[in-house]
Amino acid sequence: MRARITPLGTLLALVAGLLTALVTTTPAQAAPLFKAPYPCGQTWTYSHHSAEVRQALDFVRSDGGATAGTPVLASASGTAYRYSQPTGAGNYVVIDHGGGWKTYYFHLSAYSVADGAAVAQGQQIGTTGSTGNSSGAHIHYEQLYNGVGQSIVINGVSLAPYPGSYGSRFLTSDNGCSGGGGGKYWVDTFANATGYAQANTNDPQGVLNAGTNYVYCKVWGAEVRDGSGNYNHWWLRTDLDTVYAGKNGRGAYVSAYYLSRWGNDEARDNNGTVIPNC
Template sequence: MPLRRLLSVLLTGALGVMGLVGLTATPAHAAPNFKAPYPCGQQWTYSHHSAEVRLALDFVRSDGGATSGAPVLASASGTAYRYYEAGGAGNYVVVDHGGGWKTYYFHLAAYSIGHGQGVAQGQQIGTTGSTGASSGAHLHYEQLYNGVGQTISINGASLAPYPGSYHQKYLTSDNGCSGGGRYWVDTFADAPGYGSPTSTTRTGTLYAGTNYVFCKVWGREIRDGAGNYNHWWLRTDLDVGPANQYVSAYYLSRWGNDQARDNNGTVVPDC
């Protein structure tokens, strides 16, 4: 075979091999639209260190709420499986999303689902803890494709480059913002809405009547001249103004000072 022809054949073969390598390195199934593994509106900071496997990130809460006991939510829908590893992951959950994609949630204080249970995106699967080989409460989180760790993406945006310590980067969750648990409450007057439980800048209004709320947060006191007061703030969607704002539990019709219960008497959960 002439040298020119031989080189052409070799080059074509090499390009073909390179093409196959590139193809196998790219996931054949697109990733789900993963969301942060904790509730809507919460801000957590995250870090990565060399001992972490499979491109994992560790998350701790950074908005003033407690990390320990905080709900852990499924990043996407799938089938959840419970496991335990004494010298490593502790209590952990794996959610199989299909198409080769899985997410891992390590060091849980407790499980909120059964083994092999189907879960929806935003459904609580456990609570944050420090079980297994852990020096403090945090959530170790992974995204895998066909068993290989992937750079973590939330809402389609990569979190790379990873920080080497906490409080360099932050992530606010929108997981469950448009769904999940709703608690119905009656309000006796139009309630002013605010962007946070400590803000004094009004963003809108929740009309008097029966309304839904998602969760509660401790914040600034609202008090009237008759001695009635409340420090709890309820996250809800305003009638006038943006979604996912806060109104004072002072406006609840059925309950007293520093209480935040729905119309059935159920305590509204912490955000």
């Protein structure tokens, strides 16, 4: 019996069909487990407006804390890149998470990472601001896959359908909570606080600015008390924003008296978790 020969054109068509089927059936790269772009325990409200064509969401704080100056955190690990667009996005950071996934963070008042730096989930990448084309402090946040805007998903749950205004939908963050984010615990402080070399007021090192800050752990030390009867013996180990000349702002101690939440001799993070002993 003579073998049957398939024409070359037919073979090429079959190969092309197989390649097309392979491409069209290849599944999309799974997204990272994205978390909210602001610190643990904080609750923000969010909205979407039609001008945001890449399915972005705008977040503002709704738990009584200030939006402006609050740390902006990486939603997932990756490589961070810094950009500036004075007439649009302002100061912004893009994090490349690999596999085609990127997140965008617009209108930052300041950057907290170097361009091209590797960042961990929960790491601060900037501070919330209103740079560029913005009418007030907020986080403009996007998730893109292969350059296409995606519906925002946090902790595996979609935030769609989006509300058209603030105040109807809210999201509490677990980004950087205890046990994650490099051992940092996020706390709110109500005033600028002097940091000291030890858990007493003998050797000032600098200042921790009021707002949302991270701390590492706590120690029992000298009492700090005010005229209204409020007091605290706990001191929080942290890194200071301003360092005095010749001093060391890394691992300094700030009194837990300055915590915006909780009570006398309490030292908890914004999520209510007791900060561990050093």
